[in-house]
Amino acid sequence: MKTDMAMTKIAINDDDFQKFREFFYRKTGISFDSNKRYFVDKRLVERIVATDSDNFRGYFSLLRFQASGEELQHLTNLMTVNETYFLREEYQFKCLVDSILPDIIKRKTDKSPIRIWCIPSSSGEEPYTVAMYLLERWAGISKWDVEIISSDIDTGILRKASVGRYSARSVQHVPAPWLAKYFTRVGDEYQICEDLRQAVDFTRVNLAVLADTRPYRDFDVIFCRNLLIYFDDVSRKAAAETFYDALNPGGYICLGHSESMSRISSLYQVRKFPEAIVYQKSLEAR
DSSP, rough: OOHHHHHHHHHOOHHHHHHHHHHHHHSSSSSOOOOGGGHHHHHHHHHHHHTTSSSSSHHHHHHHHHHTTTHHHHHHHHHHHHHHHHHHTHHHHHHHHIIHHHHHHHOOSSSOOOEEEESSSSHHHHHHHHHHHHHHOOOOGGOEEEEEEESSOOHHHHHHHHHHHEEETTTSOOOOHHHHHHHHEEEEEEEEHHHHHEEEEEEEEOOTOOOTTTTOEEEEEEEESSSSSGBOHHHHHHHHHHHHHHHHEEEEEOOOOOOOOOGTOOSSEEEEOSSSSEEEOTTTOO
């Protein structure tokens, strides 16, 4: 078993970093700039030690050729950032119930469920916020079935999301009546209720893998917030096309406050609602 002292002897050189960066980009679409070097090196060394690899070369061979892909998944879980909280950028949820959903239902010709996709799921705060907002702020919830699917590449964070237990910081913006209604205090944490847990379907998806994304179709709304900032231009464009294929004609996608679809792809129309700017797939699209 390697000790902490042994960890300090493992070095990631410039060539190692470049090889790993290119490999991880091909596998996930996530691009690490040089300013992320410390973050990447630290996690690589952790996994080199944990797998009893002798050095980067041995570990990199494991990553590339392990048939199960288990180690690549483990490293991916470490490399992804999962910083979020309930009601983050709340204006978009207001836009969902006040502008987006009314537009969608007035065009629906059948009673098929309204489908919402949250990606990345992170630890579940976003999809659970969507569920609470619909229950508390959207009158149409009594008339329409809604399916909420929430996806992430990180299997560890998906397990956490499905459990639904959160810190006080995570729920600090939840209105007191909602907190009392949908959460139970457990020590210093807050457990979300079983009804909400059952309202969200958590799935693992790698946006860079077509076989993963192909089944995701017929969505009315997609929330993809603060993910594309980790992609380069090529990966962003590919993700935009994936979401376009996943949306119904006239469907909407909501991005993070610092992200703009107009700078990524010309496939979408900009929609400026009173609450937020979002992006729409053409009604004539197929």
